Amino acid sequence: MHPKSNYIIMKKLSILLCALVAMTACSTKQNNADTTSTKSLIVYYSQTHATEQVAKTLQNMIGADIEAISAVMPYDGDFQQTIARCQEEMSANILPELNPMQKNIADYDTIYLGYPVWFGTFAQPMAALIGMNDFAGKVVIPFCTFGSGGLNTTSDQLKEKLQNATILPGYGVRNARIAAAETEVRQFLINSGIIAGEKVSLPEFGESQEITEETKKIFDAACGSYQMPLGTPVTFSSRSIENGTEYLFNVEMNGTASGRIYVTAMDGAEPEFTQVER
Numbered sequence: 001m002h003p004k005s006n007y008i009i010m011k012k013l014s015i016l017l018c019a020l021v022a023m024t025a026c027s028t029k030q031n032n033a034d035t036t037s038t039k040s041l042i043v044y045y046s047q048t049h050a051t052e053q054v055a056k057t058l059q060n061m062i063g064a065d066i067e068a069i070s071a072v073m074p075y076d077g078d079f080q081q082t083i084a085r086c087q088e089e090m091s092a093n094i095l096p097e098l099n100p101m102q103k104n105i106a107d108y109d110t111i112y113l114g115y116p117v118w119f120g121t122f123a124q125p126m127a128a129l130i131g132m133n134d135f136a137g138k139v140v141i142p143f144c145t146f147g148s149g150g151l152n153t154t155s156d157q158l159k160e161k162l163q164n165a166t167i168l169p170g171y172g173v174r175n176a177r178i179a180a181a182e183t184e185v186r187q188f189l190i191n192s193g194i195i196a197g198e199k200v201s202l203p204e205f206g207e208s209q210e211i212t213e214e215t216k217k218i219f220d221a222a223c224g225s226y227q228m229p230l231g232t233p234v235t236f237s238s239r240s241i242e243n244g245t246e247y248l249f250n251v252e253m254n255g256t257a258s259g260r261i262y263v264t265a266m267d268g269a270e271p272e273f274t275q276v277e278r
């Protein structure tokens, strides 16, 4: 064969090869885009706007779609009236009817579920939403607000109720510390790998120790003014955090172990409890 025709064949082959490589690269890119682009929805219930505040903070940081749910018969009474209605409904096993949602949970891969803790579980409207939707295959990230605690118990309840979904660690904040939510939510999202930033990993809590006079004072300063008794501290452990110390108290009530209380004592500030785990 003439050297020139050889050259032409080689050139054609190399063009074909380049085109093939380019096509493969392009389709790989599209595949990547398809598998990595997940759609997220923040869906929440909030009666007195604390959970709403966390929901909106989350939305500002992750840019997901967002929707508040509401009951056909709204929980618009005061605290005592809500307690009474909720107790009545819970003892009769009744969940409220919800107004239809604008967004469809089925269209999303990751669902951020936000709720106030009511009687140690999700607020009634959130319980209704969970009961009437299919979360199979979804990634669920809980977030909640509470008077004293409930993130751990409600996360466990979600795992129990939504066994076909993946429930990731969530975020919870006491109503009285809602001002800290913005900073904490950002760090939570960074630590969870959802947004970019510097991860903070805290040291493990140290050895469990008997309560001392000093730690009893810290416990009392943090928990003594809460509207209901939180228990008597029996042992504690601690760890250093930026600008202070975090304590984990094991408490008992009427002589029985009744949970753990996290307390932060920041330099120059009054100690405060961040959450109770029962």
Ligand SMILES: Cc1cc2nc3c(=O)[nH]c(=O)nc-3n(C[C@H](O)[C@H](O)[C@H](O)COP(=O)(O)O)c2cc1C
Binding pocket: 045, 046, 047, 048, 049, 050, 051, 052, 079, 082, 083, 086, 115, 116, 117, 118, 119, 120, 121, 145, 146, 147, 148, 149, 150, 174, 175
């Ligand atoms: C009916 C009812 C029951 C509640 N039960 C609990 C509870 O079991 N544990 C708790 O820590 N807080 C409890 N709270 C306090 C709420 O969780 C807290 O005020 C929450 O931040 C309200 O959120 P929202 O402003 O988004 O409605 C309860 C509040 C109400 C109205």
